[in-house]
Amino acid sequence: MKIACLSLVEIFPDYVLGGSQNILRKIILGLRENNINVRLFSPKNDNPKSFIGDVEIENKLSLKGSFPSPFEIPLYELQSLQEELDKISSWADRLYFHGDGWFMRNEFVDSTTISGIHDLVYQESVTSVMFSESDKIIVPSNYLRDTIKSSLSNEKFNQTNISVIKNSIDNFSKSISINDSISNDNLILLFPHRPDIRKGLNNAIKISLEFIHTKNWNSVTLKVPKFNENLDKDEKNSSYIDQELKNEFISSGGNILFHDWIPLNQMSDYYKSGDLTLCPGNFIESFGLVPLESLSNGTPAICSSVGAFREFDGFDGLKVIPYGDTKSFVKKGLELLSSKDEILAGRERVILNYDLNSMIDHYIEVFTNPSFKENYKSNTNQFYSKIDGKNYDLSPWCFINNNKIYHDYKGWLDSFENKFKIIDKEIFFVDNISQKALDEKILISS
Template sequence: MNGSQEILILSLGPVFRNYVHGGSQKILRDVAVYLGKSNNVTILCNRRRDNKDTFMLGENVTVKPILQFKETFPEAYNAPPYKLAFSREIIKNHVTKSDVVYMHDAGILFHDIFDDVPLVISPRDFLYPETLLGVLNFKRDKMIVTTQYMKDCVLALTDSVSNLENKIEVIPNGVNSELFHYKNPSSLRNELGIKDTVTLLYPHRTPTKGLPFALEVTKRLISEGMNVALLIPNYIDSLINEDIKNTYKILKKTITAWNLDSYVFIHDWIPQERMPEYYSLGDVTLCLGTFPESFGNVTLESLMCGTPVVASKVAAQREVIPDSMMPKVDPFNVEEMTNLTKKFIANKPDLRDVRQYILDKYNYVNMLEGYSQVLRSFGTRIKNTQSDNFSHSFLKIAPWCYLKNDGIYNDYTENTAYPDIAVAFANGDRVSYNSLKDLVNPKRISDALLEGFIRGSNA
């Protein structure tokens, strides 16, 4: 590819082979695949138990889930120090081989390792500590935001960067009209076991996006004699995160306490390609939370599929669609939420003008080309071309571990493991890598390094 760039994309959130983790990650996937048409793209994202193998997302787009931050967002830095140090070194190594770095969000806080490469960041929220610190410490080349709301927030709080306003590019999220349009939902309705009832959608990954209000609206509609089904997806992170899993346990208890078991359906995470069916299944989509959205993909996707949205006047949701086209409700005003939901159920609005507005203002191709132009503007540079081969001659027990009769104990993982490797240290505090790999499968050595039981050393 003549004139192509080596583009490094960094993400604290996961990038899956077959699933889309959320709205922000959907945009990341789309942008990366587009960039891969004329560049080599490498995505470094977080390693998780359910996502740890390198794969090709698209042509010339390699996804490496090898970073060692906390498995689920937020609190990404709530991880053992050796995992943070490992992540820093991995990123640093890849930076030296890249023409430009695009940080999807702003939460990679190892600022010094980007000194010699153009850096573009794109905060995807204005709430989580990692993102806020990244924005407040911004002193680099470009920042991409999705709305004027986000740009105004950044400018209101950051005044230490010369010419900051001109370094911020507003590139609205685009909606893929080839994917998001009405699609017959009969098959999905049968799979979910939903009868022909008034169907409310809560297609969000977190309760803070209005779940208590969605339940309250549902309860009020039922009390008025309406046959209602509220659909709630089981967030994919609940499979590996106990706190999120407990959130759903509490939710189920609340549903039972409110006598809503026959009306609320918690279902599996919906694959991205079936979301048009999901939106088309609904009579109303509920976006009732107080979460300060930086954009609000759900609103646009639902409207594109012909399903009206009841949304709170919170953050970017205030501006994404004009009030004249989509009336909104005040946060916490359950009566107003219920009344607007009833209005849409009784008389489904004609959304053709809204759809055209979205096609014009949130053009999918314009978004993709916008990111491409920003990154392409930095050109190419002289890069490191050395391989990533294992570079340590010796291995030692990590200082936060100690040798036991039955293995190696780790202060952070609070367990004992790798008895086969422990045997090699019986006669000294270090062993050569070559001698150890003659005794133990090299993958075991690699795993022990990743999990912090041993450390590399050249002395």
């Protein structure tokens, strides 16, 4: 079997620019370890020849090489791209679009195509699910699959062949030591995210400031990566910092340590250097590599209850907090910092349940037999509502916290605060706002 992997953005041999590229790297290496013939194609650039394992990164695709609008290139370059895609299609038995975004489906009409969707945020991935046909779609979480199911018509979803393949966690040390962080002089907080404002850097500074106010430590350090502009291929990235908030944090005894972007082979040591990892943003995560990687190295994590992070509710060593609730972030963080047994239990669960070999085996199964359709298991532990005799479910992109509703795409819906009650999982809306709940896509047809 010959597999061609196509990426819309540049691939680097030693650095990954987010969880999706990390997973692509693992897929490439895993396929080769199973003696599968694989080639990796990425946009043209001036970088010297480089490899992932023994697989050359073939920088042959006439693309802009960054997001958004990777196809924003001269028309003659599109012609060159078409010619290159013809060559690739002729060689490969399978075409794997990592992140997809390939609207040129007519170029692949005679090929077996597999789409790897790693978010439903960017235009490229959203339009791929909606308008581009693939023999198989791979997603990393039930959250992403349920979001697709709830967004499409039943007819459209039934025509879609989706497999959930959980990402793996393998960059952890075999032995770790967990210290009593409460008794340390300095608390070290990690913010290992790219500079997308939605990842929550300013929220992380707020949380760090609140940790100072507990007076448990002489100093609090927040470690933040500086993003290498040469590696930055997403024009939506922004390093905006609330200067007033930053100054307040520093004047209160805090320290923000801006460090170089960490190479992949040093991430384990980086996670072990911290006491607690912060994931406080409102970016709609499709899986959640950072908290799991952190926990696997003995450092617990606290996350916003947004997107696939909600699947970690009840996971030892991880806490999921309503978005923007700074005091709850700190309260739960303090609990984690004094819960060595819970951290160790969570670490073991990550290592057991997110095994690299299992992930690769599942990918090989899908590549070998992409037409196989997995049974869809709906969420039976779901909030629901009855309107005019018809049943509706709470949308997978919505989350209820006490008397409020959070919508992944719209944030907190203030107009619904204190306008509903829940009895045995059934939602009862008051003041005749049931129709508004339908209009806001809080509820979807069962």
